[in-house]
Amino acid sequence: VLEPLGPDATLLLIDLQQAIDDPSWAAAGPRNNPEAEHTVLRLLERWRSTGRPIVHIRHDSREPASSYRPGQPGNAFKPGLAPRGEETVIAKRAGSAFVGTALDTLLRTRRGPVVVAGVITNNSVESTVRAAGDLRYRVLLVEDGCFTFARRDRSGHLRTAQEVHDLSLANLDGEYCTVVTAAEILRAAEPVA
């Protein structure tokens, strides 16, 4: 059972921008966790209603052809998941949200764990979780708040999105984070006294 989350447990949302709906992402096969955005919204609502800190990571791609590039419509946050009011937005250009940003400086001021969700599981989410774990943060990775897409492995085998997702989580769990469900997080993130 997950320990109760303190008032400074941070919700860290990775790259939840409209670009991820571009059909190019599903070229090798469809995404998994079609309810992930709804799941993340429930986490966001809980964080907002209990006054815990939220950090939105926005990927500003350097790649000329990327739908995540600033100026492209895809750079905007997904409908319903956009930052509000004083919520922190940090722009990144690398995979890990710690590279070239003030994220480490920000999180160092807090004692609570870092609760991570977003896209895609095996790229920016995984790089950010690996970096956070290496920096000795307590990281809780919400498995149903992330998703990815099918991909061919190095030997040419086509892996479904769920297979890619599941192996990424297995590589991370117990080494760089603890993998949890949104339901576990919601039970642990009760209103702060």
Next chain:
Amino acid sequence: VLEPLGPDATLLLIDLQQAIDDPSWAAAGPRNNPEAEHTVLRLLERWRSTGRPIVHIRHDSREPASSYRPGQPGNAFKPGLAPRGEETVIAKRAGSAFVGTALDTLLRTRRGPVVVAGVITNNSVESTVRAAGDLRYRVLLVEDGCFTFARRDRSGHLRTAQEVHDLSLANLDGEYCTVVTAAEILRAAEPVA
């Protein structure tokens, strides 16, 4: 075809210590690439004979039960792959060799690419390659100079070492590095004029 490697192309060897032969690593199934140590030795010999820089990363685990812990016999480098003379040795305690070390400072002084091999593909090798790519190094990851072990994914499916290795490489290739073979590297690492 890989471009010829300049005189300051660095060979970066990750965690090639005796600890990796501990039977606990193969609890879910055997490793892949049984020739990896021999392959790495051929790279080392070429780097030595052409005077290019070599960096050996040594994992000094913090975990009390780890065979990689300093003071344990497993902390020693593998026979035949130990550092010689003035070759650089960098101790790390995290997955990524960039965390808590001077590796970035060292590599910043060189223009050449970073050629990576070692263990295990989906843990310290992958974390180091992700970090190096995010820091904008040109990274060449030697697929037959790395290996890993079988593992159960998040849904309970048992994946062979080769499957784990192949999906890790697919996640990295083109995003954080270029995956290459040792034969390609040896062709590109001709004696420096």
